[in-house]
């Protein structure tokens with residue numbers, strides 16, 4: 001969902017020569033595929049978005065794969081970028097790299113003050129190593145690699161798989177699918193089951209805003225320090241569930257499955273550095289972003 005938006009923004013800026021490799025053509029976990037990609041694309045700038053990613057369910061089910069695949073893709077892409085002598089490497093990291101009990105709002109200077117939350121530590125630390133690699137390569141080779149830390153993303157074209165997706169698409173699907181069940185097949189009051197206790201908090205960034213931030217950083221930011229990319233608000237999962245249910249028009253029973261993990265207790269970013277360094281400030285109001293995502297799911301759900 002992010003690559004589509006980034007390509008659109010670069011096209012609008014007059015940049016037409018953009019190569020977006022597909023994972024079916026280039027399995028970046030394999031070094032030979034990474035070498036072939038650099039031969040085929042001959043890039044000046046690389047924006048490394050590729051990731052084996054998913055929600056809390058997917059992370060808990062695949063800690064080994066999420067660690068290995070994300071580490072190998074990132075490390076090899078940056079190393080071959082260095083050997084190819086590219087101008088700039090933009091590494092897209094994750095908010096999961098922050099320590100579990102980071103005080104909110106998360107400041108980039110707190111990034112190394114502890115171990116991440118257990119459910120997403122393998123993924124979070126694999127991506128965090130790209131920050132270390134970027135700073136080490138800048139020091140030894142003068143290689144211009146930057147590291148961005150986007151918060152939980154949402155928007156059209158996301159994965160709506162109920163086991164592996166993130167919370168927003170899962171809730172939208174649950175509310176809409178149960179509503180569209182024919183009454184006859186569901187005499188009892190419709191029920192949706194959501195995960196955890198509802199107490200955790202999260203911050204969410206609309207995909208188009210994230211794309212804007214990445215393009216601005218690619219154009220203007222050339223320093224070793226990591227940068228938070230977010231929208232600067234905090235919402236509890238309980239309030240999120242009620243908001244999505246209201247926007248979808250689901251007014252029935254919500255059951256909380258406490259056997260499912262809550263993940264990181266609190267999450268909200270300090271977004272002042274991105275604004276200071278390259279003038280980024282998220283534009284999309286949360287309710288508007290949710291409405292666009294709900295509309296997209298309704299008009300595309302038969303494809304799911």
Ligand code: GFB
Pocket residue numbers: 053054055056057059094095096119120123151152153162164165166167168170171193194195196197200202237260261262263264
């Ligand atoms: O979005 P999510 O899966 O991942 O879960 P994280 C966010 C919160 O929503 C957790 C709760 O407290 C979940 O327990 N939740 C409630 C649900 N109902 C549901 C549901 O039906 N599905 C899902 N998925 N969650 C992610 C990492 O952590 O952060 C990723 O797992 C990624 O790797 C992302 O890095 C940025 O927000 O906890």
